[in-house]
Amino acid sequence: MATQILMPALSPTMTEGTLTKWLVKEGDVIKAGDVIAEIETDKATMEVEAVDEGILSRILVPGGTENVAVNTPIGLITEEGEAASPVAAVAPKAVAAPAAPAASPAAVSAPPVGHGERVFATPLARRIARDKGLDLRQVQGSGPHGRIVKADVEAARPQAPARPQAPAAAAPSGRAGAVVVAQPVPTTPFAPGSADFTAIPNDGMRRTVARRLSEAKATIPHYYLTIDCEIDNLLAMRKTLNEQVGGNTKISVNDMIVKALALALVKVPAANASWTDEAILRYAHADIAVAVAVDGGLITPIVRAAEVKGLATIAGETRDLAERARSRKLKPEEYQGGTFTVSNLGMFGIRQFAAVINPPHGGILAIGAGEQRPVVKNGALAVATVMTVTLSADHRVIDGAVGAGLLAAFKRLIEEPLTMLL
16 A cells, blocks of 8 residues: 655644655655655755655655645655555645636626636745736746746746726626626835835745744733943953864854853743743743844754853854754754843844844843943943843743843843853
């Protein structure tokens, strides 16, 4: 009996993904554990292993197919000499041709879409074509059975947008069988006069980032606390440590910030928590998520139990995690979970900003640039390197006094960095 290869769920929140490519071809003999395909989720590209052995008798979803739902059959494994089941029995929704809607008696007089021609295209290809003002009837499809896919419409030359047709006259009120012709979705850009624009399709990562940030701002009662930290001592200690460590391991200011935040959360454990409707979850370790900008979005790999790790270890982990995050090679357990987030835009010269909380974390620390500023010391004007830090906190979990205590503990560790080594 043929065994179906199903689209795997590579994370608890995954509902669909892109079958990037097959690493085997039809007719190949595969064994359990063999890597057979690559799947791209909203966060990473991961390898898929075969769970059964046999012959890959049929590929149901070709490489490069987007929006493949979890548990959709993507291939068939059969034993030698066994016939594969018909494709139609397991055809995935992601590559199925759109069904023609049944025409109602009242609408038979309306002209069919495409003037009688049925255009086979994926939903993503249709959306991109609409944004670019393309007529799909003029696009040559390269997908299965000539279906138009994303690459076809991206390669096609945009056409001048068609002039909207006048709406059909509505039947008098109360008259049965009234027909209203729907108007096409306009492709005119939002800003008047800016006719030239490029439509960039939203990939899975961008959609996930947009959804999570919208939910965070809509459902989490943010409040913000800001504090200035003098970092001259920290910079001097970093220089000394890097001279002692040598080699390829270089400790960054951000590594020291991760360590200081982890220790501050140990000192103020009420801040190391998350909200649920049933209870506040207070964590035993400070698992610090570090925001990393990648093409098309943002990902937050996690330094686990950062409070017990040395600065050199944290430096090595963050560098490795960031490199694999940018190439989308992280494992789900490396970016899911965590207890608090650090977002650092200081390297871009940003002096101060407020970040959006990354659920389920109770807060996020926004780090600005260290810059020389005038300060008053012992009644006299002096110059110090000052870094502005803003805490965004979930008021359901972290009360104002707790948030202030966390920032105070963080400031002491940053300004007296030797205490991190105690």
